[in-house]
Amino acid sequence: MASDDKVKIGIMSFAHMHAHSYTAYLMGMDSVKVIGLADDDKKRGRAMSKEFKIKAFDNCKKLLKEDIEAVVICSENSKHAELAIMAAEAKKHILCEKPISTNIKDAQKMIEACKKNGVKLMLAFPCRYLTSVTRARRIIENGEIGRILAIKGTNHGSFPGGWFVDVKKSGGGAVMDHTVHVVDLMRWILNKEVKRVYAEIDKSIHNKKIDDCGTLAFEFHGGVIATLDPSWSRPKSFMTWGDVTLDIIGEKGVIQVDAFAQAINVFDDTKNKHYWANWGSNADTKMLRSFVDMIRYNKEPAISGYDGLKAMEVALGAYESAKKKQAVELPLK
Amino acid sequence: MDRVGVIGCGKMGLKHMDCFRRIPGVKVVGVYDTNAVKCKECSGVKHYETVAELFKDCDIVDICTPTNTHKEYIMEGIKQKKAVFVEKPLCRTMDEANEILKEAKKKKAKIMVGHILRYFNQYANIKRLVDAKAAGKPCVVRISRVNGFRRGSNNWFSSLEKSGGVILDLMIHDIDFLMWCFGDVERVYAMNLMSKGVQDTDYALAVLRFKNGVIAHLEASWAHYSGFRTSVEMACDKGLISYDSRNPNTLAVEFAGGRNFKDSPVDENATLVELKDFINYTRSGKIPKLDIDDAYGCLEVSLAALESTKTGKVVTIKKGKF
Ligand SMILES: NC(=O)c1ccc[n+]([C@@H]2O[C@H](COP(=O)([O-])OP(=O)(O)OC[C@H]3O[C@@H](n4cnc5c(N)ncnc54)[C@H](O)[C@@H]3O)[C@@H](O)[C@H]2O)c1
Numbered sequence: 239m240a241s242d243d244k245v246k247i248g249i250m251s252f253a254h255m256h257a258h259s260y261t262a263y264l265m266g267m268d269s270v271k272v273i274g275l276a277d278d279d280k281k282r283g284r285a286m287s288k289e290f291k292i293k294a295f296d297n298c299k300k301l302l303k304e305d306i307e308a309v310v311i312c313s314e315n316s317k318h319a320e321l322a323i324m325a326a327e328a329k330k331h332i333l334c335e336k337p338i339s340t341n342i343k344d345a346q347k348m349i350e351a352c353k354k355n356g357v358k359l360m361l362a363f364p365c366r367y368l369t370s371v372t373r374a375r376r377i378i379e380n381g382e383i384g385r386i387l388a389i390k391g392t393n394h395g396s397f398p399g400g401w402f403v404d405v406k407k408s409g410g411g412a413v414m415d416h417t418v419h420v421v422d423l424m425r426w427i428l429n430k431e432v433k434r435v436y437a438e439i440d441k442s443i444h445n446k447k448i449d450d451c452g453t454l455a456f457e458f459h460g461g462v463i464a465t466l467d468p469s470w471s472r473p474k475s476f477m478t479w480g481d482v483t484l485d486i487i488g489e490k491g492v493i494q495v496d497a498f499a500q501a502i503n504v505f506d507d508t509k510n511k512h513y514w515a516n517w518g519s520n521a522d523t524k525m526l527r528s529f530v531d532m533i534r535y536n537k538e539p540a541i542s543g544y545d546g547l548k549a550m551e552v553a554l555g556a557y558e559s560a561k562k563k564q565a566v567e568l569p570l571k
Numbered sequence: 572m573d574r575v576g577v578i579g580c581g582k583m584g585l586k587h588m589d590c591f592r593r594i595p596g597v598k599v600v601g602v603y604d605t606n607a608v609k610c611k612e613c614s615g616v617k618h619y620e621t622v623a624e625l626f627k628d629c630d631i632v633d634i635c636t637p638t639n640t641h642k643e644y645i646m647e648g649i650k651q652k653k654a655v656f657v658e659k660p661l662c663r664t665m666d667e668a669n670e671i672l673k674e675a676k677k678k679k680a681k682i683m684v685g686h687i688l689r690y691f692n693q694y695a696n697i698k699r700l701v702d703a704k705a706a707g708k709p710c711v712v713r714i715s716r717v718n719g720f721r722r723g724s725n726n727w728f729s730s731l732e733k734s735g736g737v738i739l740d741l742m743i744h745d746i747d748f749l750m751w752c753f754g755d756v757e758r759v760y761a762m763n764l765m766s767k768g769v770q771d772t773d774y775a776l777a778v779l780r781f782k783n784g785v786i787a788h789l790e791a792s793w794a795h796y797s798g799f800r801t802s803v804e805m806a807c808d809k810g811l812i813s814y815d816s817r818n819p820n821t822l823a824v825e826f827a828g829g830r831n832f833k834d835s836p837v838d839e840n841a842t843l844v845e846l847k848d849f850i851n852y853t854r855s856g857k858i859p860k861l862d863i864d865d866a867y868g869c870l871e872v873s874l875a876a877l878e879s880t881k882t883g884k885v886v887t888i889k890k891g892k893f
Contacts, residue, residue, distance in 0.1 A: 387764055388774050390790055392713075394806075434883060436760045438778050438786040442710040443808050451711045451806065453778045453788045455760055457883070463762040465776045467788060469711050471806030487774050487794050564885050565760065 239268050245533050246306045249275040250298055250313060250321050252286050253401060254335045256362070256522075257312035261290055263523045264310070270530055276301040278313075302328035308533055311335060314407040315414070319344035322359065326351040331358045333529045337418045337553065338546030340409025342570065345550060349543040360529050360539035361546035363422045365482055367521035367528075368497045374486065375427050383488030386428060389464040390487075391420040395480035396472045403448045410557060411448035413439055416468030417553035422545060423484060430458040431548060436565040437556035443471055454556045477501070478514040573850060574600045576629035578622060578644055579636035580609040581724050583658050583685075587633050588613060590843040594850055600628045606724060626651050631853060634658060637727040638734055642667040645682065649674050654681040654853040656846070659747075660739050660873065661866045663732075668870055675863060683849045683859050684866035686747040690841040690848070693814055694748055697803055700812055701752050707809025709785050714749065716741040717792035718799045720772045728793075729771050736765040737773035738877050742791035746779070746876075747861070747869040749789075753781045755868070760885045761876035764794075777876045 247270060249261055264270045274293035277283030287294035295301040298321060302309070308331040311321050318339045325332050332352065338361055339345045352359040365371060377383065393416040401407040408414060425431065439452035451469035458464065472480050482497040501514035528540045551570055559566040575591050577584050580602050591599050601617035603625045604610045610618040619625040626632065626647065634644045634657040642662040648655040649671075661684045662668050675682050688694045701709060718741065720728070727733045734740055738761065750756065761777035774794045779787040802815040816835075825831035848859040868890065875886040 387769065387794070388762075388776065390776060436778065436885060438760075438780050440710065440784065440786060442708070442784055443806065445808070451786065453711065453786055455762060455776060455778050457762060461767055463764070463774075463776060465778070465788060465790075467711065467713060469806060471711055471811065473706070473806075473810045475810060485790075487792070492795055563758070565883060 241271065244269055244271040245308060245530050246271050246273050248273050248301045248304060248306045248309045248330075250301065250309050250311045250325065251277050251317070252282050252312060253277075253279070253314045254312040256335055257310065258286075259522055260310055260312065260333075260362075260526060261286070261292075263520075263526050264530075265290065267527070267530060269534065273304050273306050274301055298324055302330060307331060308333070308529075314401045315340050315409045316407050319348050322348040323351040326355045326357050326359075329355055329357055331360075331533055333360050333362055333526075334546070335362045336546065337409065337414060337550040338543060339550065340414070342547065342551060342554065345543065345547040349547065352543060358532055358539050359543040360532060361541045361543065362525065363419060363541050363545070363549075364521040364525040365419045365423055365497070366426060366541060367524035368482065369519050369521075370495045370497050371423060371484070374484065374493050374495050377493060378427060378486070378488070383486070383491030383493060385489045386462055386486060387489060388462060388487040389424055389427075390485040391424065391464065392467040392481055392483045393417075393420045394467065394472050395470045396474070396476070397444050397450065397470045403446050405448050408448070410553065411441070412450050412468050412470045413437065413452055413454070413556050414550075414553050416470070417454060417466060417556060418546075418549040419482065420466050420468075420484070421552045422541070422549040424458070424464055425545070425548060427486070428458055428460070428462055430460050430462065432456045432552050432555070432568050433459045434565050434567050435552055435555040435559055437559045439556065439560035443469070452556070452560065454552070456552065475511070477503075477512055478516075573597045573631055573853065574629040575631045575633055576600055576619075576625040577602045577613075577633045577635060578604070578625070579634065580604040580613050581635060584633075584635035585613065586842055587635055587656075587846065588616070590840070590846045591633070593843060594847055597850055601625055609724070622647070626653065630654065631656065637723070638739060639663040639732065642671060645671050646674060649678050649680040649682075652678070652680075656683050656685065656849050658685045659687075659866070660684070660735065660743050661863075661870050663735060663739070665871065665874055668867055672863065672867055681853055682863050683852060684861070684863065685845060686744065686861050686866060686869065687841050687845050688744050688748040689751060689860045690845040692837050692841075693816075694803075697805075697812060697814060698748075698752050701805065705810070706805070706807035706812050709753070709805045709807045709812075711806045712749065712785055712787040713790075713802075713804040714745045714787065715790040715802045716745055717790065717795040717801075719796055720793040726771075731765050735873070735877060736763060736775065737791045737793050738763060738775045738777070738880070739873055740791075741793075742775055742777065742789050742876065743869060743873040745789050745791070746872050747865070749779065749781070749787050750865070750869055750872065751861070753783050753785045753787075755782045755890060756780070756872045756888050757782050758885050758887045759872060759875045759879055761879040763877075763880040766877070766880040775876070775880070777879075779872070
C-alpha cells in the first residue's frame with residue numbers, strides 16, 4: 239500500500255503494558271503506519287522509541303501536531319480523559335484502553351469532546367474478539383439455548399503492581415481493573431443494562447492499600463441474574479495469569495466459555511514452574527483491525543465510548559455497594 | 572440391635588436403607604410412605620400402613636420425606652424419645668426450626684441432620700488443608716454444585732413452599748461446608764430463578780461475607796444438562812486451593828456403543844460413613860461431625876439467602892433466635 243494511503247497512528251503513553259502489543263500488531267499491518275509516540279515517562283518513551291524504531295515526541299501536543307489520523311491511549315486510567323480530550327480537539331480518532339476513565343464525569347466529557355470534534359472513540363475491549371466468545375454469542379443469537387436466565391462470570395488476574403495499585407492513577411484496584419471486560423461482554427450478549435449491583439470487596443489477598451478481591455452480583459433489566467469475580471487472586475505459582483469465563487444459563491441449554499483455556503502444559507524445572515502456553519487465536523489483532531477499518535471505511539466504532547461508560551459504571555456501583563453494604567441501583571445518581 | 576424405621580422411600584430413603592443394612596447391629600424394621608407404591612420398591616422389610624405403627628416398632632427414625640414434612644416427624648420422634656436422623660435441611664422454615672430446637676433441647680433428644688459434605692473425602696481434606704493454612708488465609712472462595720432438574724415424588728422440588736428451591740436443596744450443602752471451614756456468616760446476598768416465577772428448574776447465585784472476613788460465591792443449579800458436578804476454589808493470601816469433580820478421575824470406562832462413565836471410587840461411600848457416625852452417636856453419645864446447632868445455623872443462612880432472592884436486599888444474619 240502506498241504510504242499516503244496508510245492510516246497514520248500515534249501512541250499516547252506506554253504506561254499500560256498493552257501499548258506494547260498494540261504497537262507491535264499495528265506495525266505489522268500493511269494498512270497502518272505508526273508515526274510515533276509520546277510518553278510523560280521520558281525513559282520509557284526512549285526505550286519504546288528504540289525498540290519499535292519510531293519517533294518519540296517530547297509531549298502529546300507535539301505528537302498531535304504530526305500528520306496522524308488516530309491515536310491509541312494507553313496511559314494510566316486517571317489520564318485517559320485529559321489525553322482523549324486533547325486528541326479529540328486535535329481531530330484525531332481514538333482507541334482508548336479500558337476502563338474509559340475513573341469517574342462518570344470524565345467519561346461523559348470524553349464522549350462529548352469526540353462528538354463535538356467529529357472524531358470516533360473506540361474502547362479497547364479485546365474480549366469481544368475472543369473466538370469462544372463470538373461463537374457463544376452467535377449460538378445465543380440463533381436462539382439455540384433459548385432465553386438467557388443467568389450468567390456467572392470471572393475475570394481473575396494476578397497482582398499487577400505499578401500504577402495499577404495506586405488508586406489516584408488507576409481509580410481502583412481489582413474491581414476497577416477486572417469488572418469492565420466481563421460486564422461489557424454481558425451487556426453485548428444480552429443487549430441489556432445492569433439494573434442493580436451488589437458487591438463484597440476486600441484487600442485481603444495482598445494487603446496493599448487497594449482492593450484486590452471481591453465478588454459482584456447484579457441483575458440486568460429484564461431479569462437476568464449474574465455474578466462476576468474480578469479478583470487478582472491467581473498466585474505466583476499458578477499456571478497462568480488469570481482467566482475470562484462465562485457460564486451462560488439458558489432456558490434450553492448452558493454455554494461455558496473458558497476463553498484462555500487453549501493451553502499447552504509446560505513443566506519447567508529451571509523455574510520450578512508449571513505453566514500454560516496459550517495456543518489460541520489473537521483477539522487483540524482483530525480488535526485493532528476493527529479500529530483501523532473504522533477509520534478507513536468511515537464506520538461506527540464497534541465498541542463505543544458509551545459502552546466504556548456503562549461498563550465502568552458497574553464497577554463504580556460495586557464500590558458504592560461495598561461501602562454501603564447494600565445493593566445499589568443503576569444508573570448512579 | 573438398633574431398630575431403624577425409614578419414613579419416605581424415595582431416592583434418599585432407598586439409599587439410607589441400603590447403608591443402614593451394612594452397619595453391624597442395625598436392623599431396618601420397616602418403611603412408611605404416604606405413597607404405598609413407593610414402599611413396594613423396598614424389598615425385605617415390613618411395609619407399614621401408618622407411621623404410628625412404624626414408631627412402635629423402632630428405636631431410631633430416619634426421615635427421608637420432602638422438606639416441608641420434616642418437622643412433624645421430628646416432633647413426633649422427640650415426643651416418643653426416638654433418636655432421629657433427618658435428611659437436610661432440618662426443616663422448611665425458621666418457625667419450624669425454632670420449635671424443633673426448643674423441644675429437642677428440653678428433651679435432650681438425639682437428632683442429626685444429613686449435611687453429608689462433611690463425610691466426603693474430598694471436602695474433609697479441603698477442610699484439613701484450610702485448617703493447616705496450606706495456602707495461607709482463604710480470602711475469596713468459589714463453590715459450585717450443579718445438576719439437572721429432578722421432579723421427585725409429585726414434583727415436590729418445583730414447589731418453593733415445599734422444597735425451598737435449589738438453595739435449600741443443593742446450596743445448603745455448600746453453606747454447611749463453608750460454615751464448617753470458616754464459622755459464622757455476617758451477611759448474605761442471593762438471587763435465583765424460582766423466586767422470579769421460573770418453573771420446573773432453578774438456579775441460584777449467592778455472595779456470603781463471613782465474620783472472619785472470607786468472601787464466598789456460591790452457585791447451585793438444577794439447570795445443567797450433563798450430570799452432577801461440584802467444584803471448590805479457595806483463593807488464599809499465599810496460594811490457591813481448587814477441586815473439581817470433573818477431573819481428574821481415577822477411573823474412566825468406555826464401552827463399545829458409546830456408553831461411558833467416569834468415577835473416583837473410595838472405600839466407603841459418604842452416606843454410609845455419615846450414618847455410622849449417627850449410629851455411634853445414638854449408642855455412645857459421642858457428638859457427630861455436626862450437631863443440631865450447626866444444622867440450625869446453616870438453615871438460618873440458607874433461608875436468609877432465600878429471603879434475599881425475594882427482596883433484592885442483603886440480609887444480615889442474627890444468630891441464634893431460638
Ligand atoms: N443428602 C443428600 O445428598 C440429599 C439428596 C437428595 C435429597 N435429599 C433430601 O432428602 C429428602 C427426600 O428427598 P428425595 O430426593 O429422596 O425425594 P423423593 O421425592 O425421591 O422421595 C420422597 C419420598 O417421600 C414420600 N412422601 C412424601 N410425603 C410424605 C409424607 N408426608 N410422609 C411420608 N412419606 C412421604 C414420597 O412418596 C417419596 O417416596 C429431602 O429432604 C431432600 O432435601 C438429600
